[in-house]
Every structure is written in structure tokens, then in C-alpha cells.
Amino acid sequence: MMARLSTSLVSGFIFGLGLVISGMSNPAKVIGFLDLAGAWDPTLLLVMGGALAVTIPGFWLLKKRARPLFAERFELPARKDLDARLVAGAALFGLGWGIAGFCPGPAITALAAARLDVALFVAAMIVGALAYRMLFSTQPAKGTGAPIKKAAAE
Amino acid sequence: MESFTPVSGTLGGVLIGLAATILLAGSGRIAGISGIAGGLPSRVPGDNAWRILFLIGLVLGAGVYQLVTSAPLEVRIDVSAPLLITSGFIVGFGTRLGGGCTSGHGVCGVARFSVRSIIVTLVFIGVAMLTTFVLRHLLP
Numbered sequence: 001m002m003a004r005l006s007t008s009l010v011s012g013f014i015f016g017l018g019l020v021i022s023g024m025s026n027p028a029k030v031i032g033f034l035d036l037a038g039a040w041d042p043t044l045l046l047v048m049g050g051a052l053a054v055t056i057p058g059f060w061l062l063k064k065r066a067r068p069l070f071a072e073r074f075e076l077p078a079r080k081d082l083d084a085r086l087v088a089g090a091a092l093f094g095l096g097w098g099i100a101g102f103c104p105g106p107a108i109t110a111l112a113a114a115r116l117d118v119a120l121f122v123a124a125m126i127v128g129a130l131a132y133r134m135l136f137s138t139q140p141a142k143g144t145g146a147p148i149k150k151a152a153a154e
Numbered sequence: 155m156e157s158f159t160p161v162s163g164t165l166g167g168v169l170i171g172l173a174a175t176i177l178l179a180g181s182g183r184i185a186g187i188s189g190i191a192g193g194l195p196s197r198v199p200g201d202n203a204w205r206i207l208f209l210i211g212l213v214l215g216a217g218v219y220q221l222v223t224s225a226p227l228e229v230r231i232d233v234s235a236p237l238l239i240t241s242g243f244i245v246g247f248g249t250r251l252g253g254g255c256t257s258g259h260g261v262c263g264v265a266r267f268s269v270r271s272i273i274v275t276l277v278f279i280g281v282a283m284l285t286t287f288v289l290r291h292l293l294p
Contacts, residue, residue, distance in 0.1 A: 007180030012211020015173035022166020028230035043163040050167020055265035058175035068182035089252025094278035096244030098285025105187035112216035128246025
């Protein structure tokens with residue numbers, strides 16, 4: 001249990017460090033990549049490339065293991081189908097990402113800057129995620145109405 | 155100001171990949187930020203603490219970096235508050251509907267050669283580029 005929780009904290013820490021060092025926690029830097037018609041900055045491609053250079057061999061090696069080090073099993077997405085909902089979600093996310101240059105990881109990481117605008121973005125993001133949960137609850141519901149309302153209130 | 159930074163970009167990317175590999179190796183979880191945060195609060199017993207600790211880790215990583223370099227984090231946002239809030243809402247809703255974001259689909263899903271993650275990643279990057287173009291070149 002402790003090992004599993006420490007793994008989470010360490011992984012989050014290194015992830016946050018990576019986002020800051022790569023410059024991705026700065027929306028202006030991300031817009032620099034998304035803005036093909038401006039002074040295009042391809043850095044984001046190298047960030048993804050650097051990450052994939054580790055995750056492709058890393059995940060491939062892990063696939064051979066029966067279970068992770070500190071948990072019972074690997075919790076991998078089982079679904080392989082692509083439906084209209086998924087594509088619509090991706091398009092909506094792209095729309096939001098293109099407006100301000102913030103996606104979830106960099107926005108939460110940038111909370112370290114203790115700025116009101118970052119906090120506003122993260123708060124709006126939480127409201128958006130809760131709105132999704134109210135519309136399409138994906139968690140095992142015990143009684144439909146009450147728990148969802150409770151989640152929305154928090 | 156926002157010039158190409160290949161060395162720090164690649165180094166940061168390697169750290170992100172390392173973090174995702176550590177989480178999968180230790181906890182068997184995919185390091186998708188929208189999924190980790192969006193799963194809160196979870197009704198599954200024992201499913202909350204690891205999520206919260208990962209998110210605290212993100213902020214701590216940036217905080218320690220600020221302390222070590224003794225420079226404030228560079229965060230430049232060039233849209234108005236109403237647009238910023240709208241964008242936050244859409245990102246929160248869209249990443250849940252689309253089953254993930256840049257980390258879950260873009261880094262982890264693509265690494266597993268998941269066809270749906272590759273398509274989703276291409277869609278959100280494409281739409282984000284189009285949105286940037288419309289907002290910054292067509293509308294002003």
C-alpha cells in the first residue's frame with residue numbers, strides 16, 4: 001500500500017518536473033506549436049518524442065510481466081472501439097486546448113505558480129469534468145441520483 | 155521569446171515518459187492526467203489516495219523546480235478571463251468524453267500502439283491547430 005502510494009507521488013513529481021523543464025507548463029509555448037501560421041515552435045513534438053522513446057520500450061517490457069510491482073494487476077483500457085462520442089470528445093478537447101494552450105497536466109502543474117488565472121482554468125476544468133459525470137456517469141452507481149449530486153457538489 | 159528549445163524539450167519529454175513508465179510498473183496504472191483527476195472522487199474503496207498523491211506530485215515537481223532555479227514558473231496566458239474559463243470547461247468535459255488527453259492518449263496510448271488513442275490524438279491536435287489559426291489569424 002505504502003509502496004503503491006509512494007509510486008504515485010514519485011511518478012507525479014517526475015511528470016511535473018518534465019512538464020516544467022520541457023516548457024509545456026507555459027501555454028504560450030504550446031500555442032507556439034499549435035500556431036502553424038505563426039513563428040512555429042516544434043518543441044512539443046520533441047517532448048512527445050522524448051516521452052515515447054521511454055514509454056514504447058518501457059511499456060513493451062512491462063507487457064511481459066504478469067503484474068505490476070505493488071498492485072494486483074495492470075489496469076489497462078480494455079476498449080478498442082472508436083465511436084462518435086470519443087471523436088467528439090477529442091474534438092472538444094482540441095477546441096479548448098487551442099483557445100488557451102492549456103491541457104490538464106500542464107494546467108494542474110502550473111498551479112505551483114500560485115496564480116489566479118491558472119486556478120480559474122483548473123476550477124473550470126473540474127466543473128467540465130463533473131458536468132460530464134452528471135450526464136454520463138461511468139462509475140458503478142449504487143443509487144443513481146444521490147451520489148452523482150454529491151460528486152457535483154464537491 | 156517562444157523559440158525552439160530542442161534540448162530542454164527532449165529532456166522534459168524523457169522525464170514524462172519515465173514518470174509514466176514508473177506508474178505503470180509500480181501501480182499498473184496509465185498516467186493519464188484527465189483520467190486520474192476525473193476519477194475523483196471515486197466510490198471504489200482505496201481508489202482516491204493514489205490519484206490525489208499523483209496530482210500533488212505534479213504541483214510539487216513544479217514547486218521544487220521553482221525553488222531550485224529561484225525563478226517563478228513562466229506561465230503566459232494570452233486570452234481573456236471569459237475565454238480562459240470557457241476553454242477550461244471544454245477541456246474538462248472533452249477529455250472525459252474523449253477518454254483522455256495529451257498524456258493518456260498521446261503518450262501512453264500511442265506507446266501501446268492503440269489505434270483509438272492514435273486517432274484521438276490526431277483529432278485533438280488537428281482541431282487545436284485549427285482553433286489556434288481561427289482565433290489568432292482569422293478573427294483579430
